[in-house]
Amino acid sequence: MLNETEFLQRYDASVYPRLSVAVDAAAMTVADGVPAVLLVRRTEHPHLGRWSLPGGFVGPAEGLDDAARRVLAGKGGMGGEGAFLEQLYTFGAPDRDPRTRIVSVAYLALLPHERLRAAVDPDAVLARLSVPSGTGPAEALGPDGEPLPLAFDHADVLALAVRRLRGRLDYTPVAFPLLPDRFTLRQLQDVHEAVLGRTLNKPAFRRRMLDRGWLEATGERAGGTSFRPPELFRYRPPQED
Amino acid sequence: MLNETEFLQRYDASVYPRLSVAVDAAAMTVADGVPAVLLVRRTEHPHLGRWSLPGGFVGPAEGLDDAARRVLAGKGGMGGEGAFLEQLYTFGAPDRDPRTRIVSVAYLALLPHERLRAAVDPDAVLARLSVPSGTGPAEALGPDGEPLPLAFDHADVLALAVRRLRGRLDYTPVAFPLLPDRFTLRQLQDVHEAVLGRTLNKPAFRRRMLDRGWLEATGERAGGTSFRPPELFRYRPPQED
DNA sequence: CCAAAAGTGTTGCTACTACACCCATGC
DNA sequence: GCATGGGTGTAGTAGCAACACTTTTGG
Numbered sequence: 001m002l003n004e005t006e007f008l009q010r011y012d013a014s015v016y017p018r019l020s021v022a023v024d025a026a027a028m029t030v031a032d033g034v035p036a037v038l039l040v041r042r043t044e045h046p047h048l049g050r051w052s053l054p055g056g057f058v059g060p061a062e063g064l065d066d067a068a069r070r071v072l073a074g075k076g077g078m079g080g081e082g083a084f085l086e087q088l089y090t091f092g093a094p095d096r097d098p099r100t101r102i103v104s105v106a107y108l109a110l111l112p113h114e115r116l117r118a119a120v121d122p123d124a125v126l127a128r129l130s131v132p133s134g135t136g137p138a139e140a141l142g143p144d145g146e147p148l149p150l151a152f153d154h155a156d157v158l159a160l161a162v163r164r165l166r167g168r169l170d171y172t173p174v175a176f177p178l179l180p181d182r183f184t185l186r187q188l189q190d191v192h193e194a195v196l197g198r199t200l201n202k203p204a205f206r207r208r209m210l211d212r213g214w215l216e217a218t219g220e221r222a223g224g225t226s227f228r229p230p231e232l233f234r235y236r237p238p239q240e241d
Numbered sequence: 242m243l244n245e246t247e248f249l250q251r252y253d254a255s256v257y258p259r260l261s262v263a264v265d266a267a268a269m270t271v272a273d274g275v276p277a278v279l280l281v282r283r284t285e286h287p288h289l290g291r292w293s294l295p296g297g298f299v300g301p302a303e304g305l306d307d308a309a310r311r312v313l314a315g316k317g318g319m320g321g322e323g324a325f326l327e328q329l330y331t332f333g334a335p336d337r338d339p340r341t342r343i344v345s346v347a348y349l350a351l352l353p354h355e356r357l358r359a360a361v362d363p364d365a366v367l368a369r370l371s372v373p374s375g376t377g378p379a380e381a382l383g384p385d386g387e388p389l390p391l392a393f394d395h396a397d398v399l400a401l402a403v404r405r406l407r408g409r410l411d412y413t414p415v416a417f418p419l420l421p422d423r424f425t426l427r428q429l430q431d432v433h434e435a436v437l438g439r440t441l442n443k444p445a446f447r448r449r450m451l452d453r454g455w456l457e458a459t460g461e462r463a464g465g466t467s468f469r470p471p472e473l474f475r476y477r478p479p480q481e482d
Numbered sequence: 483c484c485a486a487a488a489g490t491g492t493t494g495c496t497a498c499t500a501c502a503c504c505c506a507t508g509c
Numbered sequence: 510g511c512a513t514g515g516g517t518g519t520a521g522t523a524g525c526a527a528c529a530c531t532t533t534t535g536g
Contacts, residue, residue: 004286016298017300017301019262020257021259021262021344046245058258060342061335063333063334087330092262098245101301105344202515203518204500206516225513226507226509226512226514227506228515229507230514230516442526444526444528445525447490466488468487484535488533489530489532490531490532491530492528492530493527493529494526497525499523500520501518501521504515504518506513
């Protein structure tokens with residue numbers, strides 16, 4: 001009988017099937033009152049000319065989260081530094097990619113509008129998303145309102161991303177990575193309304209948010225308005241007891 | 242310039258890294274008032290003698306869900322037929338398996354106690370689970386209360402599985418796959434209490450469940466008791482409007 | 483009748499909603 | 510002053526938790 005060290009020395013990984021593993025990153029934000037995502041135009045087959053999420057193969061010694069951050073950093077400068085990143089789901093239908101079997105681990109990244117806008121280069125677009133509330137795929141619209149054909153199963157990935165956001169909005173602080181460091185309650189409400197796709201009651205929203213204990217008043221006020229300047233708040237992570 | 246068909250004919254998948262992809266299935270139930278999971282004793286290196294979730298490599302043309310059902314069917318007869326199955330999370334730390342890089346897609350399967358008990362063979366055990374409410378790994382206990390050493394990162398997988406169950410219990414019908422076809426409200430409450438790890442108020446629980454609209458009264462009553470026989474209910478899936 | 487567990491009525495609390503209103507600022 | 514959006518007070522309502530209570534069975 002071998003001991004564990006001997007076993008590992010003789011182990012031959014090639015006797016088991018090996019697959020391509022990729023990550024796809026849905027870098028999302030809220031722009032002009034609707035959820036939006038960064039899409040890149042495919043410049044190669046397959047699905048040439050269609051729009052897809054930034055993605056890439058996972059290296060042999062690379063962690064999944066690391067691969068997702070690398071892919072984000074590659075597309076514009078909105079990569080690793082502090083962006084909210086969470087694994088979404090793993091898509092592995094045998095025919096999801098016509099090249100070969102590719103298992104794709106989808107990630108959700110959340111960024112403030114300005115940071116994501118800075119990552120838009122000539123081959124990329126910040127697409128507005130429309131996701132029905134029940135089931136069904138997402139629809140992506142370009143800057144002129146034209147529908148953007150999506151590559152692979154990315155319409156499903158995007159639908160899941162938005163629905164995950166919707167579900168978490170109420171009881172986890174996912175809205176804050178979508179906003180700048182300091183923000184007004186109105187901006188926070190705009191983010192919630194955009195993600196949920198419906199309007200919310202203002203006083204109820206204010207109180208709910210303040211009661212959560214996630215917000216810290218800075219005492220500062222936003223300027224540049226012709227009306228009463230709103231107070232700026234900052235996100236304070238919940239206390240671990 | 243190639244067209245898509247030509248491109249695909251010439252595509253060489255071997256230029257990109259290929260990894261081993263596995264599925265691990267946490268087949269869970271509620272037994273004697275606590276969550277329990279089916280674990281198998283490892284009869285080979287690595288982690289020889291430790292306890293692990295049933296798992297296996299994903300075949301080149303096999304869907305991820307199909308692989309999970311195959312793995313479940315292999316361990317006892319509690320496989321594909323109708324068991325609740327849901328993807329949990331994908332674990333891909335480069336060093337999580339000492340043999341080689343293995344990305345593992347973890348699945349959660351839910352079964353009634355009798356069905357899972359039937360799958361316990363001499364190399365398997367139905368382990369009771371203890372999962373702290375905040376963060377931290379799961380602890381598995383054998384039939385005599387002895388702690389079972391877990392292989393790989395399976396303590397993390399199990400912690401996530403139980404926490405996922407806890408989170409969904411209130412607003413999705415995840416409790417029903419853990420019960421037989423017909424069950425009493427007391428049994429349903431026992432399942433909830435076992436998963437949550439705390440007692441619930443009986444009248445409040447009854448009404449909440451009946452108000453959900455998920456339950457259909459059968460009119461039948463359970464027998465064999467020395468007291469008033471409780472009514473048997475059946476799960477009715479929520480109406481899609 | 484008694485024990486045991488099923489099942490119900492009632493009350494009070496908490497959280498959220500809706501509506502109306504006041505406040506502060508630039509022009 | 511006045512227009513505009515920020516911010517607050519107050520009441521109504523729905524859902525849930527706690528407690529005490531009644532009901533139904535086997536022995």
